[in-house]
Every structure is written in C-alpha cells, then in structure tokens.
Amino acid sequence: MVKITFAPVSTQKADKEREADTVVIAEAHEHMVCPVVSNKSFPTCVVCLSVGLLLFLSGLVLTCVFTYRHFYVPQQQIPEDSLFHCRVFYEDAIYAPLRGRQELEEKVGIFLEDNYEQISVPVPHFGGSDPADIIHDFQRGLTAYHDLVLDKCYITELNSTSVMAPRSLWELLVNVKRGTYLPHTYIVQEEMVVTGRVRNTRQLGPFIHRLCYGKDTYRLRHRSSQRQRIKKRETRRCHRIRHFENTFVVETLICELI
Known part of the structure; x- marks a missing residue:
C-alpha cells in the first residue's frame, strides 16, 4: 500500500513565495526612500550659500561706490x-x-x-x-x-x-x-x-x-x-x-x- 501526501510541498511553496515577496518589497522600499531624502538636502544648502554670497557682494559694491563718490572727485568725469x-x-x-x-x-x-x-x-x-x-x-x-x-x-x-x-x-x-x-x-x-x-x-x-x-x-x-x-x-x-x-x-x- 502506497501513501501519498501533498502538504509539505504546498507548505514549502507557500513559504518560498512569502519569503520572496518579503524580500522584494523590503529592497524596493529601501531603494525608493533613501535617495529621495539625499536629493532634497543638497540643493537647499547650495541655494542658501549662493544667496548669502550674492547679498554680501552687493553690499560691498554699494559701499565702495558710495565711498568713492563721497570722498573723491575724479577729474576724468x-x-x-x-x-x-x-x-x-x-x-x-x-x-x-x-x-x-x-x-x-x-x-x-x-x-x-x-x-x-x-x-x-x-x-x-x-x-x-x-x-x-x-x-x-x-x-x-x-x-x-x-x-x-x-x-x-x-x-x-x-x-x-x-x-x-x-x-x-x-x-x-x-x-x-x-x-x-x-x-x-x-x-x-x-x-x-x-x-x-x-x-x-x-x-x-x-x-x-x-x-x-x-x-x-x-x-x-x-x-x-x-x-x-x-x-x-x-x-x-x-x-x-x-x-x-x-x-x-x-x-x-x-x-x-x-
């Protein structure tokens, strides 16, 4: 008499499918979230530094122009x-x-x-x-x-x-x-x-x-x-x-x- 059972096979397949699903979802989640955070932080710092440097240079130029016009009378003009x-x-x-x-x-x-x-x-x-x-x-x-x-x-x-x-x-x-x-x-x-x-x-x-x-x-x-x-x-x-x-x-x- 021969005895045939299918439970172990289905259980193994179900376990493999769950493991495969779990691994794929975790990897996809990690790859989707991490790069987005790093891409947002870098341009913000560059923009802030550029604006600050531009304001500083503008103030320096205006100060030089005011000093030149107030204390000197250029003969060329x-x-x-x-x-x-x-x-x-x-x-x-x-x-x-x-x-x-x-x-x-x-x-x-x-x-x-x-x-x-x-x-x-x-x-x-x-x-x-x-x-x-x-x-x-x-x-x-x-x-x-x-x-x-x-x-x-x-x-x-x-x-x-x-x-x-x-x-x-x-x-x-x-x-x-x-x-x-x-x-x-x-x-x-x-x-x-x-x-x-x-x-x-x-x-x-x-x-x-x-x-x-x-x-x-x-x-x-x-x-x-x-x-x-x-x-x-x-x-x-x-x-x-x-x-x-x-x-x-x-x-x-x-x-x-x-």
Missing part, C-alpha cells in the same frame, strides 16, 4: 569745456613796481550744476606766493584755501565782489580760450586774519570737506584798514596766495598772530 589752463600777465605795483609785468599760472575747474569753482595754483616762478588749491562754493557762500606749503586749510565767507560767479567766469574764460594768454591785468590785495579752528569740516559742505579732510582747518575774517592802523606793531606771520578769478589778480594775505 569733468567735461573738457569746464577745465581751463590760464596764464595771466599783471603789473605788481604793491611789492615790486620795478619788476614790470609778472605771470600767474593756474588751472580752473567750473562746475555749473553744483555752483562752485575749483582753482589750482602751482608753485609760482617768481616766488613770494604759496601754491594752493582753492574752492569757491557759491551755494554755501564759502571760500576755502588749502595752502600746500603749510598743508593747512583756511575758511572764510565768499567775497562775491572779487570772485566771479561760475557762469560769468566760464563765459570770460571761454572768450579767451583760443588765445594762449589772457589780457594784461592788475593786482589787488585782501588781508585775512585767523580767528579760530574748525573741528568738523563736514559742516562746510561736501566740496570743501573733500579739500580739507584730515588737515588743520581755521576760520578767517577780513581785516579792515582801520584795524591795520591800530595794530600796526603787532607781530604777525603771513603767507600770500595769488590767484585769478576775475578780470584782475587777487593776492590773499593770510596772517596769524604770534
């Missing part, structure tokens, strides 16, 4: 028709009447939109006068002298009777621009006395602030002829700056009491 190289012949009847005519050389920049003039006087050939940079700010009504020998700045009220307005001076220089020399002229003198020190040059406006920043700066006032006679014997130390900003040459005498 000045129109050519606003720059003049002047040479003036004049008669010196104050100190050297026997010398005959003398020559004054200077560079003039006229800024019509900002309503100010900038004058650069080099070392004179004849001596007796200091080289200087001068600014006439018509908007604030101030004049600044930077004596290049002393490396000091002097501030005074703008004298509109001896200094031509930017438009008028521009028209005068344009009319003589084709010639090498300006017409013969004469010299007048103004005497100034130091009255006190300026601690903060920012209050003087951006143009004078650029000229006098970091330098010893003092205020000036005009000395009347009566005070000159009264204090004739006082000890003074004076420096002369000769410049041209009208139809005549002006000699500014800056004096300090010793």
